[in-house]
Amino acid sequence: MATQHSRSAARVMMAPAVILLLGWMLIPLTMTLWFSFRRFLPLRGGDLGWIGLENYVRFVTSSSFWPAVQTTLVLVGGVLLITVVLGVLLAMLLDQPMWGQGVVRILIIAPFFVMPTVSALVWKNMFMDPVNGLFAHLWQAFGAEPIVWLSDASLFSIVLIVSWQWLPFATLILLTAIQSLDSEQLEAAEMDGAPPLSRFGFIILPHLSRAITIVILIQTIFLLSIFAEIFVTTGGAFGTRTLTYMIFQRVLESQNVGLGSAGGVYAIILANIVAIFLMRIVGRNLDA
Amino acid sequence: MARAVSTQQKTINTVLAWAIGLLIFFPILWTILTSFKTEAQAINDPPLFLFFDWTLENYAIVQERSDYMRFLWNSVIIAGGSTIVGIIIAVPAAWSMAFVPSKRTKDILLWMLSTKMLPAVGVLYPINLIFIQLGLLDTRTGLVIIMMLINLPIIVWMLYTYFREIPGEILEAARMDGAGLRDEILYVLTPMAIPGIASTILLNFILAWNEAFWTLNLTAAKAGPLTAFIASYSSPEGLFFAKLSAASTMAIAPILILGWFSQKQLVRGLTFGAVK
DSSP states (O other): OOOHHHHHHHHHHHHHHHHHHHHHHHHHHHHHHHHHTEEEETTTTEEEEEOTTHHHHHHHHSTTHHHHHHHHHHHHHHHHHHHHHHHHHHHHHHTSOOTTHHHHHHHHHGGGGSOHHHHHHHIIIIITOTTTSHHHHHHHHTTOOOOOHHHHSHHHHHHHHHHHHHHHHHHHHHHHHHHTSOHHHHHHHHHTTOOHHHHIIIIIHHHHHHHHHHHHHHHHHHHHTOOHHHHTTTTTOTTOOOHHHHHHIIIIISOOHHHHHHHHHHHHHHHHHHHHHHHHHHHHHHHO | OOOOOOHHHHHHHHHHHHHHHHHHHHHHHHHHHHTTSOHHHHTOSSOOSSOSOOOOHHHHHHHHHHOHHHHHHHHHHHHHHHHHHHHHHHHHHHHHHHHSOOTTHHHHHHHHHHHHTSOGGGGHHHHHHHHHHHTOTTOHHHHHHHHHHHHHHHHHHHHHHHHHTSOTHHHHHHHHTTOOHHHIIIIIIHHHHHHHHHHHHHHHHHHHHHOOSHHHHHOOTTTOOHHHHHHGGGSOOSSOHHHHHHHHHHHHHHHHHHHHHTHHHHHHHHTTTSOO
């Protein structure tokens, strides 16, 4: 029923959004790509010419590259593990009949709305401060020596902070998915004498697999670019320098734009690999 | 799922869920409580929970020393401005994709989504450079543009999923009754689309309010929103727990309240319609 006329009208209506996003993507990306092949030090001589792939090689052979990869993997993997496992358990609990379900949901979802700089600083000071933090009081109450969280267990502390921020997201999505589960199927299994564990393993978990995949993919994309939480807590010190943070330091702190841009291209490629899987799932859903 | 359970089971569920809920909420509660203490009480050993001399002095001090209102206003302008501009650009696009779909609609949608996946740090220097050249560094205008661009894919997607749920038959019916395009949009579609547009606005306002990469890297004293204001507390001088708490409470309170209204939309918006 769409006429030629409405088709061209549709194109005009879409144009501003498409053109803006095209510019937003292509212009900076081309610049990053261009800089990545050049020796470019804005504060020390400026653009010193074409050097081919040297930046790419230097970025991955620098002594801080592999530690940064490891930090990134631990951060992303740790947060994913904590949020998905606890998220499934919490979603199942919230799905049970109880009093005050709405209020509990609100309590659990709240951390997601706290801006990253606030949550990082509140945790850093009021909980993890080795003298006045609540954890220090708690440790002392049990006669233990307080831990200097952000230097002695720095990466773990950041995993903890970020998990607290993202657990609500995982829980909420998994809860939405669980609520779409056909309860008759569960009841039938229960009547046939299936014990709780196999009901979980054979009915609930398979039903959740798609939602879990989506949670993992979306969180991975956001977690790969975690920035503020590191910026205001350790500033990348004590083994908390992720790839994103390393690129940030190359570009803005040491002003080696060529090197940082090569790192940026790596980050873009990495994010795109994750994105492809996510887009497949989302795309399949569009057809439905 | 309405399953019949014993009162005993329900009691166990309730106690367990409330305990976990309060534990997760505790850091926020603690921040709010601490904001009403004096600095000395805030670091008292043992910690004081409810029985202290409640005071509002921290809120006054924060405003007085750091001009909190200016940061708040910057946040409102940046989050609000980028959302409004984004909606104005996205509504026609989402509209045409939902009602006049073509073979390429799906590809365009997925491509838009892919721009959202672009890691910000990868284009940090180019954007910085462009901002310096155009004189946009540390301006609210610059931040409005960036926030609008990074959230535009989500806005288009959310609107698209809402618009697609409006049945096409209703348009045909209106046309049969002799409604022109203007009447169609004004009296038939708009009323049906308003809830979707409202939730899109809500979620994107929240996302823009909390964004903390570009706001930290592209602003300084002039256009800095609350994210940047709070970050300035990372290098403390002297006693400051209570003031940090007061500043934090003021920064998150409006969004917590808005957020509670947007729980359902959150799932749809952040999973691009893949989970509803």
